[in-house]
Amino acid sequence: MRFVLRRAGFFLLTLWAAVTLNFFLPRMMPGNPAVAMVAKFRGRISGQELTALETIFGVNSGQSLPAQYVHYLGDIARGNFGTSLFFFPSSVSSVVRTAIFWTLGLVGVTTILAFILGTGVGIIAAWRRGGLVDSIAPPVLVITSAIPYFWVGMMFILIFGLKLQWLPWSGGFNLTDTPSWSGSYIVDVLEHAILPATALLITTVGTWTLTMRNNMVTTLAEDYVRMARAKGLRSSRIMFDYAARNAILPNLTGFAMSLGFVVSGAILIEYVFNYPGVGYMLLQAVENEDYPLMQALFLLITVAVLVAILLADIATAIFDPRTRSAR
Amino acid sequence: MRFLKAVTRSGKATAGAILLAVFVVLALFPGLFAKDSPTAEAYDRNLGASAQHLFGTTGLGQDTFAQAVYGTRQVMEIAFGAGLASTIIAAAIGVAAAYLGGFWDGALNLFTDVVLVIPLFPLLIVIAAYVHNSGTLVLIAVLTFTGWSYTARQLRSQALSLRNRDFLAAAKVRGERAAYVIVVEILPTMSSLLVAAFLTNALYDVLFASSLQFIGLGDPNALSWGTMLYWAQNNEALQAGYYLQAIVPGACIGLLGAAFALLNYAFDEIGNPALRRVRRRRARIRPLGRLSRA
Numbered sequence: 001m002r003f004v005l006r007r008a009g010f011f012l013l014t015l016w017a018a019v020t021l022n023f024f025l026p027r028m029m030p031g032n033p034a035v036a037m038v039a040k041f042r043g044r045i046s047g048q049e050l051t052a053l054e055t056i057f058g059v060n061s062g063q064s065l066p067a068q069y070v071h072y073l074g075d076i077a078r079g080n081f082g083t084s085l086f087f088f089p090s091s092v093s094s095v096v097r098t099a100i101f102w103t104l105g106l107v108g109v110t111t112i113l114a115f116i117l118g119t120g121v122g123i124i125a126a127w128r129r130g131g132l133v134d135s136i137a138p139p140v141l142v143i144t145s146a147i148p149y150f151w152v153g154m155m156f157i158l159i160f161g162l163k164l165q166w167l168p169w170s171g172g173f174n175l176t177d178t179p180s181w182s183g184s185y186i187v188d189v190l191e192h193a194i195l196p197a198t199a200l201l202i203t204t205v206g207t208w209t210l211t212m213r214n215n216m217v218t219t220l221a222e223d224y225v226r227m228a229r230a231k232g233l234r235s236s237r238i239m240f241d242y243a244a245r246n247a248i249l250p251n252l253t254g255f256a257m258s259l260g261f262v263v264s265g266a267i268l269i270e271y272v273f274n275y276p277g278v279g280y281m282l283l284q285a286v287e288n289e290d291y292p293l294m295q296a297l298f299l300l301i302t303v304a305v306l307v308a309i310l311l312a313d314i315a316t317a318i319f320d321p322r323t324r325s326a327r
Numbered sequence: 328m329r330f331l332k333a334v335t336r337s338g339k340a341t342a343g344a345i346l347l348a349v350f351v352v353l354a355l356f357p358g359l360f361a362k363d364s365p366t367a368e369a370y371d372r373n374l375g376a377s378a379q380h381l382f383g384t385t386g387l388g389q390d391t392f393a394q395a396v397y398g399t400r401q402v403m404e405i406a407f408g409a410g411l412a413s414t415i416i417a418a419a420i421g422v423a424a425a426y427l428g429g430f431w432d433g434a435l436n437l438f439t440d441v442v443l444v445i446p447l448f449p450l451l452i453v454i455a456a457y458v459h460n461s462g463t464l465v466l467i468a469v470l471t472f473t474g475w476s477y478t479a480r481q482l483r484s485q486a487l488s489l490r491n492r493d494f495l496a497a498a499k500v501r502g503e504r505a506a507y508v509i510v511v512e513i514l515p516t517m518s519s520l521l522v523a524a525f526l527t528n529a530l531y532d533v534l535f536a537s538s539l540q541f542i543g544l545g546d547p548n549a550l551s552w553g554t555m556l557y558w559a560q561n562n563e564a565l566q567a568g569y570y571l572q573a574i575v576p577g578a579c580i581g582l583l584g585a586a587f588a589l590l591n592y593a594f595d596e597i598g599n600p601a602l603r604r605v606r607r608r609r610a611r612i613r614p615l616g617r618l619s620r621a
Contacts, residue, residue, distance in 0.1 A: 010440065010441075013437075013441060014440075014441050014444055014445065017441050017445065018445055021445070021450070022453075025453060025454060025457060026457055029457045029458065139339060139589075142339075142585070142588045142589065142591075142592070143581070143585045143588065143589075145584075145588065146530060146534075146581055146583075146584025146585040146587070146588045147577070147580070147581040147584065148534055148537055148538060148541070148577060148580050148581070148584075149534075149538070150538060150541055150542075150556075151556070151573075151577035151580065151581070154556075154560075154565060154573055154577065155574075155577070157565055158565050158570060158573075162565060162566065214595075259446075260446050260447050260448070263446045263448060263449065264446070264447065264448030264449070264535075264538070267448060267449065267452070268538055268541075268542070271542060282449065282452065283452070283542055286452060286453075286456040286542075286544070287543065289456075291456075294453060294456060295453075297449075298449050298450070298452075298453050301446055301449045302445055302446055302449070305444065305445075305446045306444065309444055
């Protein structure tokens with residue numbers, strides 16, 4: 001319990017750090033970029049919204065920096081991110097809400113698949129050291145991990161979308177369709193998800209496999225594995241209950257690390273496939289200098305990553321008795 | 328010497344080293360390999376591959392092959408610049424935390440952990456969005472500032488295992504300053520780990536820098552592979568059938584990344600002997616082998 005509480009404290013600290021970065025970054029940059037943005041939108045949006053924007057970015061507000069900071073923290077705590085400039089007059093929160101749905105579906109499912117697939121291949125590669133899987137998988141995965149995510153997406157579009165014309169490669173659904181719970185719409189959404197999901201899977205599965213293989217190689221040399229062998233246990237029992245169960249712990253902790261790759265992969269994949277999720281929206285916001293939307297999306301992605309890490313920590317606490325007694 | 332042996336022993340690492348050497352030569356002497364100017368808009372637009380233009384031309388009529396060759400330099404500057412800088416910062420913070428212990432360890436470690444979990448790429452995007460058209464130096468600075476945390480954590484745990492060794496106690500008794508002990512006594516013992524960390528950092532710096540340039544957050548006039556992809560995307564090269572404009576720079580990034588990743592194999596094995604290839608046959612025992620050569 002103590003372990004989980006400590007991790008929860010860390011969660012709050014990191015969240016505060018991300019909010020603070022959001023606050024200070026535009027103010028630290030040479031010639032506060034927010035000033036240019038506010039100037040650009042003056043006259044195009046109403047006076048009240050302009051004032052709200054100015055307080056968020058600390059332009060012409062006449063407040064001191066600490067006062068601005070307190071004000072900003074209050075706004076964020078109340079979920080007030082201001083008005084989106086690009087999707088004017090929608091508020092940032094309402095724009096973000098539609099994007100989350102798409103990303104959760106695409107990235108959530110792909111991450112779980114990548115974890116299962118990658119860990120599985122890693123277990124087999126380490127178990128049959130020098131075997132077929134072990135000699136093919138690691139080098140191939142090392143090379144795929146060196147290919148830029150977006151380029152894999154582009155090649156998928158080229159081969160499966162444009163050349164073979166098997167699957168749609170742009171957007172989340174056909175624009176002629178009306179969103180509903182009808183069968184044809186669901187099939188359409190799934191069809192649009194296949195190419196981006198596969199591209200994301202290919203680029204992220206490698207980290208899981210390689211770390212799992214290396215952990216597994218280390219655990220297989222442990223005395224308790226030799227002991228299990230000496231007892232004459234079935235190999236599947238040794239493989240999963242003795243070696244893999246212990247090797248998977250660092251992989252769960254390494255979740256923090258890998259999740260960063262998944263997120264960056266997802267942003268680029270969404271961009272290449274015009275997939276209407278959070279990453280695509282983030283780049284739209286950047287392109288149009290829509291800083292309020294950009295800040296909110298950055299915070300949203302950070303929170304999502306932190307929640308996932310917290311869940312991984314709780315899972316570690318369940319699987320690894322040592323963490324429960326740790327200071 | 329140890330490093331050279333590790334690289335030559337593994338076929339993968341040798342391949343990586345050769346590949347990297349090729350890119351270094353390309354970056355240093357691009358003029359030897361490409362006769363065309365990479366920027367001159369001297370030819371017909373969107374040409375396919377031919378003897379004249381090995382990889383065709385761009386949407387502005389520049390030679391794609393020349394662009395790929397001249398583009399090597401900026402990518403290498405970023406890989407080596409940001410890779411080295413982030414490894415140095417990581418070594419300073421990680422080893423200092425482990426060596427100083429107590430309050431400093433707690434504080435530095437917490438700081439490292441916070442930086443580690445904030446998603447790197449979105450943060451890079453946000454910073455680059457405020458900066459506008461980041462050139463080489465800005466990219467290096469941003470990648471360094473965001474990319475040191477994982478290595479710092481690795482090096483800290485390695486240094487922790489050294490903390491109570493006799494040679495460090497001896498240095499302390501001699502009255503050496505903490506900075507001296509860290510730089511002269513501790514860091515050299517971790518050289519293989521440092522090289523491995525540098526290779527990993529360089530790989531991710533290449534990928535992240537190219538990604539930023541691809542989405543239009545680099546300097547659009549810079550000569551680099553990421554920028555070539557940006558223009559290919561703007562030119563709708565895939566839809567229009569100018570495949571080479573997109574394939575060539577992406578393949579270059581992949582090859583350079585693979586060079587770093589393959590080379591890393593050798594250094595992983597120095598650091599963690601358990602990963603070394605299992606020898607099928609026991610080395611034959613030669614009773615006089617050593618002696619007779621001596």
